[in-house]
Each structure stands twice: as structure tokens, then as C-alpha cells.
Amino acid sequence: MHFSIPETESRSGDSGGSAYVLRKEYGANVLPAFPPKKLFSLTPAEVEQRREQLEKYMQAVRQDPLLGSSETFNSFLRRAQQETQQVPTEEVSLEVLLSNGQKVLVNVLTSDQTEDVLEAVAAKLDLPDDLVGYFSLFLVREKEDGTFSFVRKLQEFELPYVSVTSLRSQEYKIVLRKSYWDSAYDDDVMENRVGLNLLYAQTVSDIERGWILVTKEQHRQLKSLQEKVSKKEFLRLAQTLRHYGYLRFDACVADFPEKDCPVVVSAGNSELSLQLRLPGQQLREGSFRVTRMRCWRVTSSVPLPSGGTSSPGRGRGEVRLELAFEYLMSKDRLQWVTITSPQAIMMSICLQSMVDELMVKKSGGSIRKMLRRRVGGTLRRSDSQQAVKSPPLLESPDASRESMVKLSSKLSAVSLRGIGSPSTDASASDVHGNFAFEGIGDEDL
Numbered sequence: 001m002h003f004s005i006p007e008t009e010s011r012s013g014d015s016g017g018s019a020y021v022l023r024k025e026y027g028a029n030v031l032p033a034f035p036p037k038k039l040f041s042l043t044p045a046e047v048e049q050r051r052e053q054l055e056k057y058m059q060a061v062r063q064d065p066l067l068g069s070s071e072t073f074n075s076f077l078r079r080a081q082q083e084t085q086q087v088p089t090e091e092v093s094l095e096v097l098l099s100n101g102q103k104v105l106v107n108v109l110t111s112d113q114t115e116d117v118l119e120a121v122a123a124k125l126d127l128p129d130d131l132v133g134y135f136s137l138f139l140v141r142e143k144e145d146g147t148f149s150f151v152r153k154l155q156e157f158e159l160p161y162v163s164v165t166s167l168r169s170q171e172y173k174i175v176l177r178k179s180y181w182d183s184a185y186d187d188d189v190m191e192n193r194v195g196l197n198l199l200y201a202q203t204v205s206d207i208e209r210g211w212i213l214v215t216k217e218q219h220r221q222l223k224s225l226q227e228k229v230s231k232k233e234f235l236r237l238a239q240t241l242r243h244y245g246y247l248r249f250d251a252c253v254a255d256f257p258e259k260d261c262p263v264v265v266s267a268g269n270s271e272l273s274l275q276l277r278l279p280g281q282q283l284r285e286g287s288f289r290v291t292r293m294r295c296w297r298v299t300s301s302v303p304l305p306s307g308g309t310s311s312p313g314r315g316r317g318e319v320r321l322e323l324a325f326e327y328l329m330s331k332d333r334l335q336w337v338t339i340t341s342p343q344a345i346m347m348s349i350c351l352q353s354m355v356d357e358l359m360v361k362k363s364g365g366s367i368r369k370m371l372r373r374r375v376g377g378t379l380r381r382s383d384s385q386q387a388v389k390s391p392p393l394l395e396s397p398d399a400s401r402e403s404m405v406k407l408s409s410k411l412s413a414v415s416l417r418g419i420g421s422p423s424t425d426a427s428a429s430d431v432h433g434n435f436a437f438e439g440i441g442d443e444d445l
Contacts, residue, residue, distance in 0.1 A: 009138040021072050077157035078113055085166045087159075094161050096121050096137065097175045099202035099392040101146075104176070110161050114154040117161075121176055125388060127194045134189050135198070136179035139163060141171050147209055148175060149250050152346050177202060181268055182361065183239045183356050190232060197388035200231045201240045206246075211266070213242040223394050242345035243268065247350060252341035256286060265339060267350040268356060272325075274339075288327055291438045292353045294334060295431045296349045321349045328439070348432065358436040 008358040082089075089111040094105045096117070114137055122132045137160060140148040154160055154174070164172050178189070178199065189195035206212045207222070214222065218241060225234040238244050246268030254263045254274060266273040274286045299322050321344035326334050339347065360366070 004146075006288065025070070025072065073112075074157040078111070078159055081162050082111060082161055085162050087162050087165075092161055094164075094174070097173050098388065099175065099177055099205040100389070101199070101205075102389050108161060109315050110159065111159060112158055114156050114158050117154075117174075118176075125198075125360075127192050127198070128192055131189060131192055131195050134178055134180055134185065134195070135176055138175045138177055140173050140175050142173055148173075150247060150346055153179070153349055178245070179353070181245065181270060181357055182208060183245055183269075184233065186239065190235065191252070194388060196231055196235075197390070198287060199235055199389050201388055203235060204394065206244075207238070207394060208391075209248075210250045211237065211246060212244050219394065219396070229390075243273065245269065246273065249341060249343045249347065252339060252343070254337065254339045254401065256337045263339070265341065265347065267354070270354050272347070272351070288325070290351060290358065290434070290437050292328040293351070293434050293435050294326045294437050296348065296351060297431045298323055298344050315344060321345065325351070328437075352432065355434055355436045362436075424438060 089109060092110055094108050104121055104124055106124050108117050109122055116310055118137055137154040139151040139154055141151055158175055164174055166228050189199055243266055246266040249265045250265050253260050261276055264275045270290045272288045277283055300319050321342055322338050322340050323344040324336050324338040326336050329335050
């Protein structure tokens, strides 16, 4: 997420004031050092450098669970976003799409944060309050073929209306989609008519896009259940299919199983799935379980221009994002796997949410409580309720779509590193530790 320096920061030091409040609230040792200010006017290059320093500071604070939930910090980000785009506070109509393309129009304020808009959409659909936490709003870019490319999950420090309109392109949309990974939670959602319809519409859409992998026989069974309008039975069958409930990303490159390997990454069911086409056009899949990732990090770099051809998925002179995770390939054998993708931050957010969900489940907690609710918050209800329309019947599966084959873990040898020791590949501030990490015993090999 990019911010330019807001007017309040350049004149009155508003961001520095927020940093002071955060230090006073949580202690100076908790906060990273705030970027220093200069007394004189900044050149354009210095303004850009200052913006990058502020953005890095925001990301560093945002990644801390305690500071990231600070209303002082989040309110500053919302204010900075609104002032940067010079958007006055007023009531507007905002269009939110469902997974099947159906449009939901809600009346919101330009200053409404993500939670406000999500609640307004839920009210318009008549989705019960206790199920709102099972869904999230995503900023997506709609491609020419009608498919969605996920930009990011909208965070609580964002103003959805400002986020989507500031991009100044009709390609960008806001989409409502379920936000949990364990299909066992489907039972809670399916108890409600609206929740059932939302899950059903999303699943049909994912199958049509090829995100969920189906054989011809499975497709025949699904279509039969559709014709009978047996939505629960349809979802029960869909739950058994590969990549059900996964979030699919755009084609990118990875260093697995070899450098600059073209892959398609999907996130779901507590894993990252990498699909790749090896020589001979055979489609393979490698799965990386979240519980075997010791840690991960997102890094950015600007490649130097060269006369040679660019690697797949890498722009020349543009910022390149990489998601790297340290994976337990076998007992006492860790290896870094790197994915180069503009959606690396989104992938990292997916990993963190899967870890959070695993930890909540492990502690016996409820996913219903994972959505932070504001004390004294009000829900804006609409008199007109909008039903979720059923999607059209499934089309015949693509005959050229191949079945997936598990990729063998034949990888080059790596140096041994103690599981509990810090990584030498990155500084501690850049790495996300994984509290859901599990070792491997002899019985697992």
C-alpha cells in the first residue's frame, strides 16, 4: 500500500505526533525509530525518499500484533489516506461485488473504514452479525476475461471508498469473499440462508474459473446437484475437491524446483500450492504446509536495467517483490523457497491469517471472535434487503485441463541449521516467525 506524504505531515508533523503518542502508550523500546525530519524544503528526490521511509515505518509497526491493532496508529493511516487523496467526508454510493459478479450497492461515508463498509454490505444482504467475521472485503483488478487478480485484503486502517477510487480505473473493484481457510467452519455459515447462498455462489464461480480442480465425473455430479438446487449437497461434494476454498494468484516465478520456474500459486487449507509445467508440458504441483514453514519474509528490490531479456514475471526497472519462506523439507533440513510476485504481500497476509486460524483452533477458541468489534459501534441497517442470486449452471469442464500430479521433493542438498536458531539470511525485523511451526519426527518421514 503506497502513501504520499500528507499535507499534515509536511506542515505540522502529524505522523511524528502519532509516533510520539505510540511511544508514550507502548514504550520507546517497542517502536522502531521514526524517520528523521529535515528543516529545509525537500527536493523531489528527497520527498520520495521520505515517503519510502515513512511507508517502511508504517509497515514495520503494522506487522507488530500489538501496535498494528492500535487505534492511534490506524486512525493516523486512515487520516493520511484521506488527506493525501484530498477526499472530503461525505455520503456516497459504493459498489461491492459478490464472487459471481452480482453487484451490491451500499451507502457509506468516504471516511468509513473497512469494518464499516463490511457491516453495511452484510446488512444489505441480511447476513447475521455473528457471521460477518467469516467474510472480508478484497481489492481486486478485473481482467479482460472477467477473472479477478487479487491486489490485497482490505485492512482496518483503510478507507475502501478512497482505496478503490484513488486508483482511477474501472478495472479495480471491491469483492466480498469468505476469509477463513478451514472448511469445517462452512457448517457455521451454511446454517444461515444468506451465508449458504454466498458460499454456494463463490464455489460455483471458483469451479468455473478453474480454481477448484474437478474431473469430468465430479463435474457431472455437481451439475446434477445444481439442477436439483441441492446447495448443501453441492458444497459437501465441493469440499472434497482439490483447491476448494483456495485463493489463486497470478502466474509468477519461483526458485522451486529450479531457478526462475514459472508457477501459479494458490493459498488454502493451511498450505501454499505451486503448480508448474515441466519440460514435456506435464503439469505438476508442489505443496508447502504452513506448519512446516519456520518463518517467512517479504522483500523488495529494483533490478538494474540490462540489455538482456527479462525473466518471466519480472519487469525492468520496476520494484520486484519476493516472498521467501524457510521450509522444513525433512528432519533437521531447512531450505529457503522464494516466490517472485507482485502479490507477495498478499501471499504473506494469507500465510499469517492461516497461522492465526490454526492457533485459534489449537487453543480451543472460536473463529467468531477473530473479528475485532469496536465497542459502542453502530450498524447501519437498510430497509431494502437484497437476496443473493443463484449462479448459472456449471459449464462443461475444459477437456484440456490436466489432472495434477504431486511433485517429488527431489531437491539439492542444503546446509543443516538448528530449527530453533535465528536465520542468517535476514534480519529479525524482516522475518515473520511462525508460532504454528511443527518439527518432524522419524515417524513422519
